[in-house]
Amino acid sequence: MFLQAIINGVNLLRPPDQHGSKCSKNGDLNSNVLLKSRDVALDELYKSFRLPFTGAQRSNNGGIWAHALCPPKEKMEECRECVKDTIDFLKKDCPKQKEGATWSIFPHLYCMVRYADHPNQGNLAEWAWVQFNAPPPAGPGNATAGELEKAWNNLANIIMEKATRVKNVERYWYGSLLYGPHPQNFYGTMHCAPNISDVICKKCLSDGIKQLNECCCKSRKQSGRTFSVNCAVWYSHAKITPDTLLTISAP
Numbered sequence: 001m002f003l004q005a006i007i008n009g010v011n012l013l014r015p016p017d018q019h020g021s022k023c024s025k026n027g028d029l030n031s032n033v034l035l036k037s038r039d040v041a042l043d044e045l046y047k048s049f050r051l052p053f054t055g056a057q058r059s060n061n062g063g064i065w066a067h068a069l070c071p072p073k074e075k076m077e078e079c080r081e082c083v084k085d086t087i088d089f090l091k092k093d094c095p096k097q098k099e100g101a102t103w104s105i106f107p108h109l110y111c112m113v114r115y116a117d118h119p120n121q122g123n124l125a126e127w128a129w130v131q132f133n134a135p136p137p138a139g140p141g142n143a144t145a146g147e148l149e150k151a152w153n154n155l156a157n158i159i160m161e162k163a164t165r166v167k168n169v170e171r172y173w174y175g176s177l178l179y180g181p182h183p184q185n186f187y188g189t190m191h192c193a194p195n196i197s198d199v200i201c202k203k204c205l206s207d208g209i210k211q212l213n214e215c216c217c218k219s220r221k222q223s224g225r226t227f228s229v230n231c232a233v234w235y236s237h238a239k240i241t242p243d244t245l246l247t248i249s250a251p
Contacts, residue, residue: 019086020130020227021093021102028096029064029117035096037062038115042087045113049080058195065119069193069232070111072170082111090115103130103227108239114229131215132225143180149217151179152235155188156209163190164202170194171201176239188235196230208233 029035041061045068048059058067068086070079086104090113094100101114143151155177162173174189190208192201208226212235216224223236 018132019089019102019104020132021090021100022130023094023097024099024116025097027098029098030096033062034064034117037064038066039091040064041066042091042113042115046080046084046087049083050076060119064115064117066113066115067193067229068111068113069191071109071189071191072172073174074109078109079111082106082109083113086111086113101229103232105132105225110225110227110232110234112227112229112232129211129226129228131211131227143184143220145218145220147180148186148220149213151177151186152188152212152217153209155186155235156190156212156233159188159190160202160205160209163192163205164198184237185239186235186237187239189232190234191232193230200230204228204231205233 029038038061041059041064044061045059045066049068058065060066068083070082082104086102089104090100090102093102099114099116101112103110103112155175159173159175162168162175163171171192171194172190174187176185176187178184179186190205192204196204208228208231211226212224212233215221215226216235223234223238225232225234225236227233
């Protein structure tokens with residue numbers, strides 16, 4: 001089941017307008033002690049959050065593990081605000097479940113916060129996908145759905161190869177491409193959690209690419225974003241990173 005949201009311009013000084021949560025169905029934290037440990041782990045996660053080159057942070061308290069993920073190229077203060085707001089949403093949306101994850105999204109920034117009663121980052125992967133897309137068609141240039149899908153696959157394959165390079169400790173990459181009968185800019189980014197295996201990272205990105213083809217390219221969505229606890233995959237016709245993008249010419 002996917003959640004959908006229209007992305008509007010927001011001020012990072014206020015909470016994001018779009019967020020999505022997934023809460024596990026494998027039981028609850030059935031004591032006040034565990035609930036307190038969960039809240040403390042999440043609070044410590046925010047207090048200690050720094051943006052090293054991996055863009056990731058983790059904490060644990062009383063058998064509860066908490067993780068945060070934010071694009072490593074963003075400003076630390078913006079990521080910290082995103083993490084803070086996301087923790088509030090997560091506590092509200094998953095008040096007592098054993099595991100939960102929440103994603104928040106701004107026009108150029110996303111972050112994820114999750115917690116679990118175990119340290120295994122990958123356990124939520126099978127069910128914790130949240131999807132956002134923007135309904136307006138990719139009108140500029142009048143590109144067809146087939147042209148958009150081809151452009152996305154071309155760009156996605158290049159970004160995925162860069163993001164999963166052995167020496168890319170950030171596991172993050174982004175790029176842009178010109179496509180369509182009246183060439184228009186098209187942007188993409190991919191990001192894997194740093195503490196998962198290469199196999200899980202590549203599978204997650206591949207699954208995300210396929211999801212965006214199905215949900216968004218075929219219906220000519222202006223943008224598409226899909227997230228799991230293991231990775232983030234995003235495309236847009238508006239620039240989605242504050243940095244200079246790698247530009248690729250469409251074949």
